[in-house]
Amino acid sequence: MxxxxxxxxxxxxxxxxxxxxxxxxxxxxxxxxxxxxxxxxxxxxxxxxxxxxxxxxxxxxxxxxxxxxFSSGSSLKSTLIGVGAFLAIVVISYVLASGEEVTMRDGEVVSASASRWIEAGIYMFYILALVAIGSMVFSGVKKLAK
Known part of the structure; x- marks a missing residue:
């Protein structure tokens, strides 16, 4: 229905x-x-x-x-681990970002806070891309080893 x-x-x-x-x-x-x-x-x-x-x-x-x-407890646990790992990457990226006030070409100013979040987003992208590439390489090597 x-x-x-x-x-x-x-x-x-x-x-x-x-x-x-x-x-x-x-x-x-x-x-x-x-x-x-x-x-x-x-x-x-x-x-x-x-x-x-x-x-x-x-x-x-x-x-x-x-x-x-919520249908099984193990999926809840693995989901919380994944969310925790993602939040850890967010925190690490934010700590790595410096964030300085930037003047754009049209004269507008990006605040230091906004600049820091943008830089943190770029760092998050790099970290997550490295993790994805690493997991694909690891998976390929593991299959070759079998």
Whole structure:
């Protein structure tokens, strides 16, 4: 029953999205950028359709994750270990980041705090990329050893 309801909702959202996409394409870029009325009548509804779609997706992901998470104790433990490791990487990246006030080309200033978080995000990316590459190499070497 839930599968049928989801198929109907997906079909309705797809049709609405397609209708507004065609309307946007027929109106043209310059007409939309020049007219606030066209922006509100064409672009706003497709944005709301996107919001509804993402909200439905997030709700279902959370429901199924929580349902499977609490179905067995071992998955809860491994999930908490993974979340803890990720938070540890966030803390390490933030500590490594210096964060200085930066003046951009257009004259705006990025605060030291924002700059530090940006730098921490870059460090997190590097650390997580190294962990992913390392785990792939380790897995490949382990398979070759067998």
């Amino acid at each position: 839930l599968h049928k309801i989801l198929k109907i909702v997906a079909l309705i959202l797809s049709v609405l999205g397609a209708i507004w996409l065609v309307r946007i394409l027929l109106a043209g870029d310059t007409a939309i950028t020049d007219s606030a009325d066209l922006q509100s009548s064409l672009v706003t509804p497709i944005i709301y359709i996107a919001y509804v779609t993402i909200a439905i997706a997030i709700v279902f992901v959370l429901v199924f994750v929580l349902k499977n998470l």
